Amino acid sequence: MKHKLWIAVLAMLCALAFVFAGCSDPKGQQEENDQTAPPPSASGQGSALIAYFSCTGNTEGVAELIAEETGGTLWEIVPEVPYTDADLDYSNDDCRANREQNDENARPAIADEVDDMAAYDTVFIGHPIWWGDAPRIIQTFLESYDFSGKEVYTFSTSGSSSGSGAFSALEREYPEIDFAENLHFTSSQLSSAQTRVQNWIEELGIVNDEQANRISFTIGGETDYATLYDNSVARDLVSRLPLTLEFSDYNGTEKIAYLPDGSEDWDLSDAPSSCTPSAGELTMYSPWGNLAIFYRDFRSSNGLVPVGSLDDGGIGLFAAQSGTFTVTIMAA
Numbered sequence: 001m002k003h004k005l006w007i008a009v010l011a012m013l014c015a016l017a018f019v020f021a022g023c024s025d026p027k028g029q030q031e032e033n034d035q036t037a038p039p040p041s042a043s044g045q046g047s048a049l050i051a052y053f054s055c056t057g058n059t060e061g062v063a064e065l066i067a068e069e070t071g072g073t074l075w076e077i078v079p080e081v082p083y084t085d086a087d088l089d090y091s092n093d094d095c096r097a098n099r100e101q102n103d104e105n106a107r108p109a110i111a112d113e114v115d116d117m118a119a120y121d122t123v124f125i126g127h128p129i130w131w132g133d134a135p136r137i138i139q140t141f142l143e144s145y146d147f148s149g150k151e152v153y154t155f156s157t158s159g160s161s162s163g164s165g166a167f168s169a170l171e172r173e174y175p176e177i178d179f180a181e182n183l184h185f186t187s188s189q190l191s192s193a194q195t196r197v198q199n200w201i202e203e204l205g206i207v208n209d210e211q212a213n214r215i216s217f218t219i220g221g222e223t224d225y226a227t228l229y230d231n232s233v234a235r236d237l238v239s240r241l242p243l244t245l246e247f248s249d250y251n252g253t254e255k256i257a258y259l260p261d262g263s264e265d266w267d268l269s270d271a272p273s274s275c276t277p278s279a280g281e282l283t284m285y286s287p288w289g290n291l292a293i294f295y296r297d298f299r300s301s302n303g304l305v306p307v308g309s310l311d312d313g314g315i316g317l318f319a320a321q322s323g324t325f326t327v328t329i330m331a332a
């Protein structure tokens with residue numbers, strides 16, 4: 001057995017880890033197989049899969065943070081035969097976990113299969129460190145799917161060991177898989193997991209689809225939201241945020257505002273050239289370059305590009321304004 005040193009450190013740090021984990025019982029004993037995550041949608045949302053194996057909750061906590069940050073699909077690698085406390089008692093050379101780690105051919109079975117693995121282009125795989133390596137069930141997972149064309153990140157947790165040995169071993173064992181990076185947490189680092197995960201996902205440039213199409217607008221201390229459509233003008237608007245604009249009424253039907261720099265140069269490369277706006281729609285009138293928020297239905301208009309749709313409360317908020325009023329628009 002290697003890395004014996006971690007055991008003493010682990011004993012001191014496990015209390016901290018359990019604060020993060022919220023439990024210390026092997027999850028396999030507590031939970032039914034809970035593979036309830038929906039398959040990814042056709043819109044491309046959920047194109048990241050976050051698959052994780054976790055017996056005492058530490059890796060699971062990190063997996064949840066990654067799912068939150070990326071908007072990806074969380075999927076637990078549940079062993080067909082759950083690990084009991086005795087199975088995880090690493091002080092016993094003959095416990096199941098130790099026996100598996102000592103047997104390079106051990107491939108513990110997984111209870112379920114990922115729905116439509118082909119739909120994911122990015123896969124995060126999380127695991128605890130067992131004797132310096134990934135548990136053998138991670139190899140079962142890696143050997144169950146075709147990872148070609150996918151970017152694979154790993155994340156791991158341990159008592160005190162680093163995750164780099166496990167990552168290099170996986171890279172060596174599976175040269176056909178495009179392993180990009182590992183993010184590792186020892187138990188004393190788990191309390192700062194949220195910040196580290198946020199920074200990591202930002203560095204990787206992974207965009208949370210669920211958040212990317214939401215904007216907020218604030219008027220006189222009240223904030224409401226809109227969902228943007230998938231077109232070039234909507235993306236152009238997001239690239240200009242945050243914006244503080246002066247809106248005023250037009251025609252008793254819409255509230256309009258020009259960009260502060262007077263720019264009318266919107267990206268029309270991939271956007272409809274007309275629409276029939278309904279109350280609650282955010283649009284951009286390309287001949288003048290102004291944004292227009294309709295609080296009443298209006299007729300079909302050439303040059304009017306649909307940009308998004310206000311949440312219900314937002315329509316009332318705009319309709320209630322008179323004269324010129326200031327609106328701050330931000331990414332939500």
Ligand SMILES: Cc1cc2nc3c(=O)[nH]c(=O)nc-3n(C[C@H](O)[C@H](O)[C@H](O)COP(=O)(O)O)c2cc1C
Nearest residue numbers: 054055056057058059128129131132158159160161
């Ligand atoms: C069989 C076994 C072997 C372990 N080996 C190591 C190790 O080599 N180094 C280490 O720092 N921690 C080791 N640990 C501790 C776990 O890596 C650590 O508690 C991890 O955060 C557990 O993750 P989980 O809660 O997601 O299961 C081991 C734990 C078990 C059960």
